[in-house]
Amino acid sequence: MSFQKKLLAFAAVSALSAATAVPAMALENEFHGMFKFMGYQTNALAGGDTRDILRKDAHSGFFAEQRARIMYIAKANDNLKLVTHFELDTRFGGIATGYKGTTGNDSGNLDADQLTLETKNVYLDFNEPATGANFKVGMQPWADAYGSLFLLADMTGAIGTKKVDAFTGQLGWFRFDDNTAANAITGPGQLTADLIVADGKFAVNKDVTIGATYYNIQNDTGLAATAPYELLHMVGVNADVNVGPANIKPFAAYQWGEKNSATDISAYMAGAVAKVKTGPGAVNLSGFFLSGDKGGTDNNAFQTVTAGTTYFNPANMWILVRPNQAINTSTSLTGNDLTVGGRGAIGVFAGYEGAMGKTFYNANVGYMRTAEARGTEKKSLGTEVNAQVGYKIYDNLSASAAAAYVFLGDALNSKTTADRVGTYAQTADSDNPYLFNVQLSYAF
Numbered sequence: 001m002s003f004q005k006k007l008l009a010f011a012a013v014s015a016l017s018a019a020t021a022v023p024a025m026a027l028e029n030e031f032h033g034m035f036k037f038m039g040y041q042t043n044a045l046a047g048g049d050t051r052d053i054l055r056k057d058a059h060s061g062f063f064a065e066q067r068a069r070i071m072y073i074a075k076a077n078d079n080l081k082l083v084t085h086f087e088l089d090t091r092f093g094g095i096a097t098g099y100k101g102t103t104g105n106d107s108g109n110l111d112a113d114q115l116t117l118e119t120k121n122v123y124l125d126f127n128e129p130a131t132g133a134n135f136k137v138g139m140q141p142w143a144d145a146y147g148s149l150f151l152l153a154d155m156t157g158a159i160g161t162k163k164v165d166a167f168t169g170q171l172g173w174f175r176f177d178d179n180t181a182a183n184a185i186t187g188p189g190q191l192t193a194d195l196i197v198a199d200g201k202f203a204v205n206k207d208v209t210i211g212a213t214y215y216n217i218q219n220d221t222g223l224a225a226t227a228p229y230e231l232l233h234m235v236g237v238n239a240d241v242n243v244g245p246a247n248i249k250p251f252a253a254y255q256w257g258e259k260n261s262a263t264d265i266s267a268y269m270a271g272a273v274a275k276v277k278t279g280p281g282a283v284n285l286s287g288f289f290l291s292g293d294k295g296g297t298d299n300n301a302f303q304t305v306t307a308g309t310t311y312f313n314p315a316n317m318w319i320l321v322r323p324n325q326a327i328n329t330s331t332s333l334t335g336n337d338l339t340v341g342g343r344g345a346i347g348v349f350a351g352y353e354g355a356m357g358k359t360f361y362n363a364n365v366g367y368m369r370t371a372e373a374r375g376t377e378k379k380s381l382g383t384e385v386n387a388q389v390g391y392k393i394y395d396n397l398s399a400s401a402a403a404a405y406v407f408l409g410d411a412l413n414s415k416t417t418a419d420r421v422g423t424y425a426q427t428a429d430s431d432n433p434y435l436f437n438v439q440l441s442y443a444f
Helices: 003-026 050-054
Strands: 028-042 061-077 080-091 117-127 134-143 152-164 167-178 192-205 208-219 231-243 246-259 263-278 281-290 345-356 359-370 380-392 397-408 434-443
Touching: 152 192
Parallel strands: none
Antiparallel strands: 028 061, 028 434, 061 080, 080 117, 117 134, 134 152, 152 167, 167 192, 192 208, 208 231, 231 246, 246 263, 263 281, 281 345, 345 359, 359 380, 380 397, 397 434
16 A cells, blocks of 8 residues: 555544544543442341341351442533443352352452443433423432332333422333243233332422322232232322421321232331431431231232332441442341331331541441231341441541341240241241441542
8 A cells, every 4th residue: 555545544534533533522521430348247148048147056257249330421511411320249259150049140259250240320311491301211210209118229211300499390100020031921011010200399498398299000010029019009298397406307108009900908108217416416317117917918018119129228227127338248137128028117216427537437226026917926026236437548438347236026036936927037046137347438
């Protein structure tokens, strides 16, 4: 090839590169994320198996794991952006193939080289110019207005938000099941489970905001694992009130619908979260009530979307309620099912958090019991005490150590088999669960 042809080829490639780079150059690229390392010494998180959590002389040992999250936002302007969010989890030493149903695809195995990238969110976030409403379309995070007792999850769907003076309204649709493998019909859109969300909030003044919601689920998949109902309606009210040094968030909701085409659902829930500034920190108070069913039909039991997508982070528990700090190997005394198999639950929690310079700390206590008992079952699940102290090494990096211990109640530790709660207590005279945790947390 002559020098002239080489020069022309180079010019053509350079021009093409410049042309394709123009849109990217117009974007504002944002990167955010986090890295968290955790080490555990515990008898309470053995692979997320409740048999290991409660069994006498349960497995106890030290293990470590890490989680990294990477968020990239392609921002065209203040009214349009694409949000992507990915996650990488690793158990140090890896997880063997077949271990408690796992595939063994864990990069913590020797020599790494495993694919562990998980998709959390991919959605378009834009403001529609004609109406001024904000829309989010795609795979996105969503949480209910009730402490996440009904649902907290990443889901595919679309939601619109519009603010008019002191009123903010939301209308959304999410699909959380579409022709799962267990269904005979494999065509998309034929057997589905959908969630419709309508949410409104009104700011009465700077200290008082009141809200109301309507959630609707239509589930025709026929799978109890997805949801034990075919039609569910849920209406609720909530508030956010500032009174002096206290912030109080009460809420209540009622459910009705159809379960298995034969049973009518009538259930309710209530709760509150409060934070009171005191001294160098704040007192945290929270509690909830989920109605239960004595007979096992669950028609009076508060319904959640699935057991694994409910949380109550204001509790600040490590074992009694699914923790908000753990990574993959997290579970609670009831296997992350706050309805306790349809029995319902009552939980009350209190704690104090504060900071002195670069040192931060918190201590908490919580108690849970079932709302209803079946047969001769006992109701008390247990009482947890925990504490954590940490230090900010840099503005974005902190290190901490925590300890938690649960005094099991009779519903999980009775020597009489009939007194224990269903499958949640596998062995009489169970060991009280404990946990020691150290962690490094980096956010950017």
